[in-house]
Amino acid sequence: MKKTSIILPEYAENVIQSLEKYGYEAYVVGGCVRDSLLGITPKDWDVCTNATPQEVLRVFRKRPVIKTGLKHGTVTVMMNHEPVEVTTFRVDGEYTDNRHPDEVIFVSRVEEDLSRRDFTINAMAYSPARGLVDAFGGQEDLAAGLIRCVGEPDERFNEDGLRIMRALRFASRFDFGIESETAFSIRRNRHLLENVSVERIFKELKGMLMGKGVLSMLQAFPDVMACIIPELAPSFGFDQRNPHHIHDVWTHTAYAVQAAPADEVLRLTMLLHDIAKPACFTLGENGKGHFYGHPEKGAEIAQCILQRLKSDNATLNRVVTLVREHDNHFPTTRAGMRRFIGRLGEDTIQQLFEVKRADMAAQSDHEKDEKNHALREAALLIDELMDEEHAFTIKDLRINGRALMAMGVPAGPDVGRILRTLLEEVQDEILENSEEALAARARELA
Helix, strand or coil: CECCCCCCCHHHHHHHHHHHHCCCCEEEECHHHHHHHCCCCCCCCEEEECCCHHHHHHHCCCCCEEEEEHHHCEEEEEECCEEEEEEECEEECCCCCCCCCCCEEECCCHHHHHCCCCEHHHCCEEECCCEEECCCCHHHHHHHCEECECCCHHHHHHHCCCHHHHHHHHHHHHCCEECHHHHHHHHHCHHHHHHCCHHHHHHHHHHHHCCCCHHHHHHHCHHHHHHHCHHHHHHCCCCCCCCCCCCCHHHHHHHHHHHCCCCHHHHHHHHHCCCCHHHHCEECCCCCEECCCHHHHHHHHHHHHHHHCCCCHHHHHHHHHHHHHCCCCCCCCHHHHHHHHHHHCHHHHHHHHHHHHHHHHCCCCCCHHHHHHHHHHHHHHHHHHHHCCCCCCHHHCCCCHHHHHHCCCCCCHHHHHHHHHHHHHHHCCCCCCCHHHHHHHHHHHC
8 A cells, every 4th residue: 555645625534534533434435535636626525335235324324315226335424414325335236237237245455346337547445554555556557648448448438438538537537548459449338328218328428529639539539429320420530532631531520520629519510520421422523522411410410419319408409500500601790790690699699609610720721810810800890790780680689579469569570570671670770679660660571
């Protein structure tokens, strides 16, 4: 055991002290140890102990406890209003579903418990009294920046197929590499993802996309990505034959994901933004590649993918919108931009700027100055219009449907028709957005 010093929060140390008061061994374990050694403040502190679940309940009989998973040896103790998961040292039985152990067996030594864990960097435990327990070289792999399975990689992935995605997520999050045998095993066993729920896969995928090392993972494991999203496979190595591009479609996609801000919507958008390019490819007489209609087709494909992955509706709708709009030019006129803002909304448009910047960052330098100039002009025009408080939607008009009906316009389609006309004329600066001017024009239209 190494006498590495890790500073525990008071509530976690109190849990350990409470168990050790009665002669049990207790350690913080897993991600909180890994993050502490990396200089990252852990979000959660988990404890492992040789006390059985029933013994843990007796030790904390005066504390609020949640019987999180007694069958698997886990009790959540509320200490100073903070939850701490306390799990008995255990090893797992057979994994007949490649996801969950059929049974767990409680053991007496912490090293046995650590041997069942996924990766070496997650297989360390720490006790203020006994120091660091690192039986599998976790500290060395942290220093080397490597994700390595504990023991035999094929066994670890066959126990739980989700570990394939967890490996990619950890590597992306910390910008680590994946040790060669572990990487070979990931590719060899990628079919095991078929046994994992799409909700869990999607969560890990989003975590991987958010990491600073996402480019390396996308480039190194396209075959794994194709297991999750088969629609991506045609883009692998697809030559764009276009002066705006220096990469094939998949490599461009990977660089665009990396270039986008670390936001789930934006990185999902960049992952899917060009997914329809291979299907929409045509070659001009001059040998130049074209992808007419790929944003619209891509939006349809993105919607199907995100529905299949059980995405929440807000994320799905925003990503689909951004994929559909990503290749469109911003309007250059005031009226056109007002309609654009009214159609998409300011938040979506600001994300669209980020999408276009990420897309450009993954392209060639061909016409890059012109593209940057167009983006700057569009941003300035939007800011000017927002400062002037113009009407972008019917809600922004200084008159509403109730006022029209009070003027004698019958309830029904005429109300909507008049309001739409008023908005168009305000946006075209033909009509002033004032109650008096709008009412006068509405009488003419009635």
